[in-house]
Amino acid sequence: MARITYITPDGKQVVVEASGGSLMTAAVQNQVDGIEGECGGVCSCATCHVHVDAAWISRVGPAGDAEAAMLELEDGVNSASRLGCQVPIRPELDGLTVRVVGR
Amino acid sequence: MIVGGGHAAAQLCVSLRQAQWPGRITLVCDEPSVPYHRPPLSKSQLNPGADSSLQLIRPTDFYAKQQVGLRLAQTVRSIDRERRTVDVGQTKLSYDTLVLATGSLNRRPPITGIELPGVFSLRTAADAEALRAQVQNAQHVAVIGAGFIGLEVASALRKIGCNVTVLEMANRVLSRVTSPAVSTYFESLHREHGVALRTGVSISMIQEKEGQLTLLEGDHSLVCRADLIVLGAGARPNDDLARLANLEVNNGILVDEANRTCDPAIYAMGDCCNQFRPLYQTRLRLESVQNATDQAKIIAAAICGLPLPAETLPWFWSDQYDVKLQIAGVSAGYDQCVLRGVAEPGSSFSAWYLNQGRLIAVDAINDPRAYVVASKLILRSARPSLQILADQDRDLKELLLSGTKTYED
Numbered sequence: 001m002a003r004i005t006y007i008t009p010d011g012k013q014v015v016v017e018a019s020g021g022s023l024m025t026a027a028v029q030n031q032v033d034g035i036e037g038e039c040g041g042v043c044s045c046a047t048c049h050v051h052v053d054a055a056w057i058s059r060v061g062p063a064g065d066a067e068a069a070m071l072e073l074e075d076g077v078n079s080a081s082r083l084g085c086q087v088p089i090r091p092e093l094d095g096l097t098v099r100v101v102g103r
Numbered sequence: 104m105i106v107g108g109g110h111a112a113a114q115l116c117v118s119l120r121q122a123q124w125p126g127r128i129t130l131v132c133d134e135p136s137v138p139y140h141r142p143p144l145s146k147s148q149l150n151p152g153a154d155s156s157l158q159l160i161r162p163t164d165f166y167a168k169q170q171v172g173l174r175l176a177q178t179v180r181s182i183d184r185e186r187r188t189v190d191v192g193q194t195k196l197s198y199d200t201l202v203l204a205t206g207s208l209n210r211r212p213p214i215t216g217i218e219l220p221g222v223f224s225l226r227t228a229a230d231a232e233a234l235r236a237q238v239q240n241a242q243h244v245a246v247i248g249a250g251f252i253g254l255e256v257a258s259a260l261r262k263i264g265c266n267v268t269v270l271e272m273a274n275r276v277l278s279r280v281t282s283p284a285v286s287t288y289f290e291s292l293h294r295e296h297g298v299a300l301r302t303g304v305s306i307s308m309i310q311e312k313e314g315q316l317t318l319l320e321g322d323h324s325l326v327c328r329a330d331l332i333v334l335g336a337g338a339r340p341n342d343d344l345a346r347l348a349n350l351e352v353n354n355g356i357l358v359d360e361a362n363r364t365c366d367p368a369i370y371a372m373g374d375c376c377n378q379f380r381p382l383y384q385t386r387l388r389l390e391s392v393q394n395a396t397d398q399a400k401i402i403a404a405a406i407c408g409l410p411l412p413a414e415t416l417p418w419f420w421s422d423q424y425d426v427k428l429q430i431a432g433v434s435a436g437y438d439q440c441v442l443r444g445v446a447e448p449g450s451s452f453s454a455w456y457l458n459q460g461r462l463i464a465v466d467a468i469n470d471p472r473a474y475v476v477a478s479k480l481i482l483r484s485a486r487p488s489l490q491i492l493a494d495q496d497r498d499l500k501e502l503l504l505s506g507t508k509t510y511e512d
Binding site (some may be wrong): 070 | 121140142143158160161162165166392393396418420422427429469470471472474475476477479503
């Protein structure tokens, strides 16, 4: 079980508890604005772009090659960018905060 | 009232409520489940060893929380446009605004014996479940049709160890959607993974004897034997209801830029509709998640009286073995195809389609960078430098500079 805090594009905080899936599925299941997961989580649409809170970047880890390529030209991309669908929920992420970039 | 329960239907519920639309929403769907992701049905969902639960687009409780009335496993039989009601058999339901999201139906090629119990097609979760239950006992599977569904099924079934024969009527695979070079690549890919692939084969008859199926072509000569057959012979728009209601239909329900049909109280979205696309200056009927989702957003805006969203780029993907194909745009009508990289298994490459110098589509094979650069260029109606395009040592980002210049035709 991990508690994840999403900060939506309009500044709302949504706290979600999840024990599996990814940062994308946990958000979609809890109606977090700005995360769509259109492709269902196969790194094909970039509609689950988040910025990982600075304190968590090393624990969450960097984007993979395909993911980085998908992110490269997205609006608001930076070194904290990840696609939510590529970050599995795991107990070590309990307490994580991410900012939803949205489109 | 939304008729249909696919990606478009789910998105319309989401978008209407996100826009704080206060009205009543009813979703009528002939399937027993709330909307689920359909693409996995021809991929991971066929593996008997994998989790068989459906990947719901939104959780079941979303619909109650958002005050969406669900009428699952109910079929709309007809629409009375004058009274603004739909007939669901037992009762008639009234609407102010009706949205048709009826999707597409599998084509059934004229094959004698196509109705035999060992012949499967794939569209719904129930279809996938039925096929999944049978593949465990099947040694040899024949797939009729080498479009995306046929090839994805072939890939999924090779992964679980079935012997797979793919039979395609055209002289190459994916002939409806891609260029000969990309077709050749996918043919090699499947053969390398042990698929027996034959093109230019038109199956005319299927015979069954003691559970064993025999596939015959033209003059009834033997093509192959199989324990089960999967049909992947393309789809047609499910516009029957619209036809019955005298809405304008021509390869899908005709809709305007707001996805409205010729009846201002009725909209249509997704696979079942056909819309003029300014980017391509032609009417298109697209079968894709992206199209379903984006058209739902257009209708939500129209219903709420908000400005319509800007035109979006059609995109598609297909996963086969360890290969991800990403398609940006629609390549139909291209007059030039430029390959970037080498089109052979194990490598990543992209095929760039142009019409009179303007980029209209890209097939990116294990090359998401080509896909994202192309997505930007196509929407700008860019005319990219062919020199940079074909030269792998040049950074694709240069294209965004060279391709920014556009000309009015």
